Amino acid sequence: xxxxxxxxxxxxxxxxxxxxxxxxxxxxxxxxxxxxxxxxxxxxxxxxxxxxxxxxxxxxxxxxxxxxxxxxxxxxxxxxxxxxxxxxxxxxxxxxxxxxxxxxxxxxxxxxxxxxxxxxxxxxxxxxxxxxxxxxxxxxxxxxxxxxxxxxxxxxxxxxxxxxxxx
Numbered sequence: 001x002x003x004x005x006x007x008x009x010x011x012x013x014x015x016x017x018x019x020x021x022x023x024x025x026x027x028x029x030x031x032x033x034x035x036x037x038x039x040x041x042x043x044x045x046x047x048x049x050x051x052x053x054x055x056x057x058x059x060x061x062x063x064x065x066x067x068x069x070x071x072x073x074x075x076x077x078x079x080x081x082x083x084x085x086x087x088x089x090x091x092x093x094x095x096x097x098x099x100x101x102x103x104x105x106x107x108x109x110x111x112x113x114x115x116x117x118x119x120x121x122x123x124x125x126x127x128x129x130x131x132x133x134x135x136x137x138x139x140x141x142x143x144x145x146x147x148x149x150x151x152x153x154x155x156x157x158x159x160x161x162x163x164x165x166x167x
Contacts, residue, residue: 005121006114006117006118006121007117007120007121008113008114008117010116010117010120011120012045012048012116012117012119012120012123013113013116013117013120015044015047015048015051016041016044016045016048016116019044019047019165020040020044022164022165024164025161025164025165028160028161028164029043029044029161032150036150037150038147038150039065039068039072041068041072041112041115041116041119042061042064042065042068042119042146043143043146043147043161045064045116045119045123046139046142046143046145046146047139047142047143047165048123049123049126049138049142050135050138050139050141050142051135051138051139052123053135053138054123054126054128054138054142055128055133055138055141055142056128056141056142056145056146057128057145058145058148060126060128061145061146063122064119064122067118067119067122068115068118068119071111071114071115071118072115075111075114076108076111076112076115079104079107079108079111080108082104083101083104083105083108086100086101086104087101136162139158139162140158140159140162143158143161143162144157144158
């Protein structure tokens with residue numbers, strides 16, 4: 001995968017931004033992210049792959065996590081922390097900190113978009129298909145496979161997330 005040719009505007013980005021607009025889903029994903037380190041981009045990628053008829057296994061998930069690790073740890077996480085620290089200084093809607101927070105958020109979203117573009121580029125070469133399973137079964141499988149390391153807490157399940165989507 002050539003990182004110099006990443007396509008920022010792509011079908012996965014459109015899917016992610018639409019799905020993330022679901023406030024119930026957004027709240028659940030942020031809770032998972034903040035409490036146990038679930039990567040929201042990977043969760044949404046698992047759903048999108050299922051809709052493309054692709055099934056994921058643990059080895060493939062390890063590969064995609066490795067593909068995005070540098071971007072995630074070098075850019076997304078530091079920008080998220082900086083934005084949260086800036087938010088602590090925002091005491092009004094006219095605060096210079098509020099303008100800084102907005103600029104940091106824009107940079108964080110750009111970094112997230114680069115992560116999504118990396119995942120999308122990886123998906124183009126992914127040949128794993130599951131013709132026998134319906135989309136909901138694929139979603140359940142892909143999510144369960146990714147969330148398995150987080151399974152020590154009962155609320156971290158594919159079923160919980162899919163129920164949130166159904167509402």
